[in-house]
Amino acid sequence: NAMLSWQRTSYHFQPQKNWMNDPNGPMFYKGWYHFFYQYNPDAAVWGNIVWAHAVSKDLIHWLYLPFAMVSDHWYDINGVWSGSATLLPDGNIVMLYTGSTNESVQVQNLAYPANLSDPLLIDWVKYSGNPVLVPPPGIGLKDYRDPTTAWYTPDRKWRVTIGSKVNTTGTSLVYQTEDFISYELMDGVLHAVPGTGMWECVDFYPVSTIGDIGLDTSVIGAGVKHVLKASLDDDKHDYYALGTYDEETESWTPDNPAEDVGIGMRYDYGKYYASKTFYDQNKGRRVLWGWTGETDSEAADIEKGWASVQTIPRVVLFDNKTGSNLLQWPVEEVESLRLTSKDFINVEVGAGSVVPLDVGTATQLDIIAEFEIDEEALEGTMEADVGYNCSTSGGAAGRGRLGPFGLLVLADESLSEQTTVYFYISKGIDGNLTTFFCSDESRSSKANDVGKQVYGNTVPVLNGEKLSMRLLVDHSIVESFAQGGRTCITSRVYPTEAIYGAARLFLFNNATGASVITSLKIWKMNSAFIRPFPNDQRI
Numbered sequence: 001n002a003m004l005s006w007q008r009t010s011y012h013f014q015p016q017k018n019w020m021n022d023p024n025g026p027m028f029y030k031g032w033y034h035f036f037y038q039y040n041p042d043a044a045v046w047g048n049i050v051w052a053h054a055v056s057k058d059l060i061h062w063l064y065l066p067f068a069m070v071s072d073h074w075y076d077i078n079g080v081w082s083g084s085a086t087l088l089p090d091g092n093i094v095m096l097y098t099g100s101t102n103e104s105v106q107v108q109n110l111a112y113p114a115n116l117s118d119p120l121l122i123d124w125v126k127y128s129g130n131p132v133l134v135p136p137p138g139i140g141l142k143d144y145r146d147p148t149t150a151w152y153t154p155d156r157k158w159r160v161t162i163g164s165k166v167n168t169t170g171t172s173l174v175y176q177t178e179d180f181i182s183y184e185l186m187d188g189v190l191h192a193v194p195g196t197g198m199w200e201c202v203d204f205y206p207v208s209t210i211g212d213i214g215l216d217t218s219v220i221g222a223g224v225k226h227v228l229k230a231s232l233d234d235d236k237h238d239y240y241a242l243g244t245y246d247e248e249t250e251s252w253t254p255d256n257p258a259e260d261v262g263i264g265m266r267y268d269y270g271k272y273y274a275s276k277t278f279y280d281q282n283k284g285r286r287v288l289w290g291w292t293g294e295t296d297s298e299a300a301d302i303e304k305g306w307a308s309v310q311t312i313p314r315v316v317l318f319d320n321k322t323g324s325n326l327l328q329w330p331v332e333e334v335e336s337l338r339l340t341s342k343d344f345i346n347v348e349v350g351a352g353s354v355v356p357l358d359v360g361t362a363t364q365l366d367i368i369a370e371f372e373i374d375e376e377a378l379e380g381t382m383e384a385d386v387g388y389n390c391s392t393s394g395g396a397a398g399r400g401r402l403g404p405f406g407l408l409v410l411a412d413e414s415l416s417e418q419t420t421v422y423f424y425i426s427k428g429i430d431g432n433l434t435t436f437f438c439s440d441e442s443r444s445s446k447a448n449d450v451g452k453q454v455y456g457n458t459v460p461v462l463n464g465e466k467l468s469m470r471l472l473v474d475h476s477i478v479e480s481f482a483q484g485g486r487t488c489i490t491s492r493v494y495p496t497e498a499i500y501g502a503a504r505l506f507l508f509n510n511a512t513g514a515s516v517i518t519s520l521k522i523w524k525m526n527s528a529f530i531r532p533f534p535n536d537q538r539i
């Protein structure tokens with residue numbers, strides 16, 4: 001029974017069965033959060049893609065609704081692919097999405113709700129004149145997809161951007177429209193980066209540099225930077241960069257060309273793709289959805305009857321302490337699932353030791369942990385692991401002077417299975433410290449046919465800051481956030497022993513030369529209600 005398989009998550013959004021991929025058209029409308037997603041109604045593998053639909057009052061508990069759009073016209077008969085919603089000031093909603101045509105050409109289509117007075121937006125109408133956009137000259141017929149939410153410009157026109165590539169240069173085309181029916185292709189592109197390949201699921205939005213608030217998509221002016229994100233088809237990661245948008249030239253310029261889109265920062269260093277933000281006018285925040293696929297085998301997905309989850313939606317803010325990255329943090333509503341908590345204060349974890357944390361069953365947890373490394377050891381160390389790199393430096397078992405130390409989650413009592421999330425400090429002879437935040441899946445499961453990667457990257461740590469991490473553990477997913485969300489890692493893991501009541505939690509310190517003092521607060525997490533809308537016979 002697919003519903004009983006232990007890898008199934010308990011508070012992350014996933015369909016009852018079959019395949020899911022990208023988040024589509026998220027928005028808040030008349031009291032409901034709407035979430036659409038790429039879905040295969042027939043199997044647990046990609047194909048036959050429709051737009052499935054769910055609604056929620058709080059982004060955590062969900063009700064499945066009937067499919068919003070299925071493949072039923074020549075212009076989307078090979079798939080109703082990804083797209084975005086735009087809420088117009090007059091109260092209308094437009095949905096732009098990519099259709100794969102009868103000839104598998106990628107075109108952009110327009111759809112809108114049949115009945116704006118229905119808060120559930122159950123029925124959708126495809127515009128009779130679809131497609132509204134076809135690949136322009138010079139753009140490959142299969143390199144043209146995933147329109148963004150539109151933004152409004154001072155000259156009273158809407159603009160949307162659509163990802164593409166020219167040879168191996170990833171790029172984003174800009175169109176201008178007044179009515180979402182006829183469009184004009186702008187001369188320049190929003191941005192392009194050589195060598196990054198096809199840009200899928202481009203996202204483009206403002207962030208405030210002066211307040212911890214979200215901005216609606218059309219906001220420009222002082223105190224604003226713009227984020228440009230592309231999902232790289234070639235390496236399946238979501239890359240973003242901060243920069244400046246010039247509405248005169250319709251182009252965006254990165255703050256730091258060395259950290260440009262596709263060659264710099266990622267939203268998440270684990271399994272995370274095809275993400276999309278929306279402005280939540282209900283709470284004045286910008287919320288990020290991201291798709292986390294499976295890392296087991298396709299055969300295993302078919303057997304369990306489902307594939308993929310969505311991460312807990314994250315609030316996105318500009319980090320005005322570093323000035324050079326975003327912060328991502330799970331929406332506060334997830335905290336409503338917190339049950340009993342346990343505090344552990346100033347636990348000493350000696351060099352080379354493991355300390356059990358008795359929280360009972362540890363399959364559904366929200367963990368906040370702070371670490372202080374022994375000051376004398378830190379200062380006394382002349383030089384440590386300058387060439388460190390999460391993925392290539394031996395994972396959690398590789399011992400250095402000042403790391404790794406952190407948590408073992410989804411571990412069994414004997415530690416025969418364990419997923420580690422940890423910090424690792426390297427020190428240059430100049431005294432400069434670099435902190436890494438990593439997650440090691442290499443011993444996460446006794447199964448052979450599952451991904452076992454070591455993920456991670458550096459995380460900025462400012463003077464006087466303690467090292468801190470937050471983890472959301474939910475059976476087969478671990479979402480990890482370091483330093484308030486400067487660096488994030490999502491792991492999918494498939495333990496065979498560390499399941500149900502056998503799952504445990506530990507602290508570990510594999511540094512050779514330093515002990516760490518740790519304080520934690522750990523909540524058991526309730527399950528979320530994710531089920532069909534009551535009394536809806538059509539599902």
Ligand code: FRU
Pocket residue numbers: 021022038049081082098145146200201274
């Ligand atoms: C990204 C993507 C999109 C496309 C959709 C099809 O995962 O390939 O580019 O619109 O998925 O399902």
